Amino acid sequence: MTGAGDDLVRAVEATLFASETPLTPEEISRHLGGAMVRGALESLVAHYAGRGVELVERGGRWHFQTAPDLAHLLRREREEPRRLSRAGVEALAIIAYHEPVSRAEIEAIRGVQTARGTLDVLMEAGWVRIAGRREGPGRPTIYATTPAFLAHFGLTSRRDLPGIDELRAAGLLDPIDAAYAALTGETDE
Amino acid sequence: MTGAGDDLVRAVEATLFASETPLTPEEISRHLGGAMVRGALESLVAHYAGRGVELVERGGRWHFQTAPDLAHLLRREREEPRRLSRAGVEALAIIAYHEPVSRAEIEAIRGVQTARGTLDVLMEAGWVRIAGRREGPGRPTIYATTPAFLAHFGLTSRRDLPGIDELRAAGLLDPIDAAYAALTGETDE
């Protein structure tokens, strides 16, 4: 081998790199006009040893692969901020104020159906947990908040949540239209 | 090569090898937990220089590719990329050298109307994108090239477009009105 510039080594390297499948030495050789490629393969194995990529033989076929000790780099977790949907916020509020509650009870209070995914999101966020089953017809699953919920919202306990009277005093129980109008500064007249 | 930098170089090498698409340094860095990867990229470029595979930057994104001088070995058995019509080729060149540019401006240079499908083909190939609208009468849609365009034609950036410096110096990328004013403002030869 005359170094990295060796034409045959370069050709074998490029052929294996671009190939969509592992190749036998015979296939590589045929591709390169019948050249003997054994020496080039050995030279490449030596060159790539210890790098982030290595050349390996599996069942007589050769291919490049990421070094096994770096395999963990090929998967990454990434956090993405996302806004909780209105349905999610309402379900969370109902669970917080009424826990433990079943899904049917959440729906009865919300007045609309709650998608399965909504509760999944709340559980995935770590704020809601399954708190067992309610004794009674159908033995429905019941939900409650978690310590992580309290921690996230800076609450010492659920008793820190404002009561109905306080909500009313804060204007949070005003009919929606009026509250909306107040928010947007519009009037109906 | 030894030293603390080695692990990072290996990690960058493995990440770029494994990636299905070119990556920006920021993407690599994010993937590797925020490491500074510029130095590692430079070291890899140097390491791969002259080999059968090289590391290149195209429009701010990095990828490995086979060395261009080996094209004759690799080209066989591969179908030609889609053949562009002459209108498509010219529209692409005009967009690349003048971007961002409106359809009317492309037509003014070519002297013919551009068929609806011509720009669609370029956008479908991923080489051209809609780059917003030009402020002014009619607010026409304007077009620009993409990183995939640079990658396909082996350009690090638009500054690498063949002859762009000469064209700009000769005023051939200026609008005709500007060129005319410049010509007549100067002394005639």
Next chain:
Amino acid sequence: MSEAPPVLQTDDEADWLPIASAPGGDDALYLELDGWEGPLDLLLDLARRQKVDLRRISILDLVDQYLVYINRACALRLELAADYLVMAAWLAYLKSLLLLPRDPEMQPSPEELALRLQLRLQRLGAMREAASRLMARDRLGRDVFMRGAPEGISIDRKARWIVGLYDVIQGYGTIKARNAPVVHIVRERPVITLEAALERVARLLGVARDWVDLRAFLPRVEPGADPRLTRSALASSFAAALELAKQGRAELAQDDVFGPLRLRAAQAHAV
């Protein structure tokens, strides 16, 4: 006449017969099968035949060559797209301007028109050349290749949900407000219902043995009250009188059309 060469119609694959230099290399033109992309394209090709820098091109020669070609094509009855004829007319006009004595009033000047045409040809020529240089580069997927079988790197996206305590509390308030029992209050309207009139007329009729005008049964209305109340009272009392007559509890009498309506308790019951 417009001051710039017209922008032309289509870039359909040209399906007619353009020209090339005769093999002898003189400027005689003959027809061959190849595509033109409109008159500007043809002009550019003719300009290149002058074998000088496009900046030094002779516009007059160019115009002549173009007109010669178009005339020849017409003589051979080739189907020329309208664009080519429009350009021919414009060039003939330009030529006449360039040859006639100068009209100093003329704006833009023929020289300016010629120079602008030249600039257009230069720009088209520059882009033609740039395009061919671009296409000749080592192209990804044709000359150079990315890795054939990348493992791929995957990013597991984990959502970090954004919601504040206020959102939760407000959400609860919204539900409570939405589900609060709704009470409908209908505003009082100035009417006397049929039931009220029936009850009143029946009660008054019990003590009236003689014919009494219906209007005497109407409730007393405060001066200045809504006139609609009076009308409503009359209407419902009238309906009540009919209802009582139907039930056989009252007798009705009216002497004239639209005369006063009188009623009394039914005599059968009274005896």
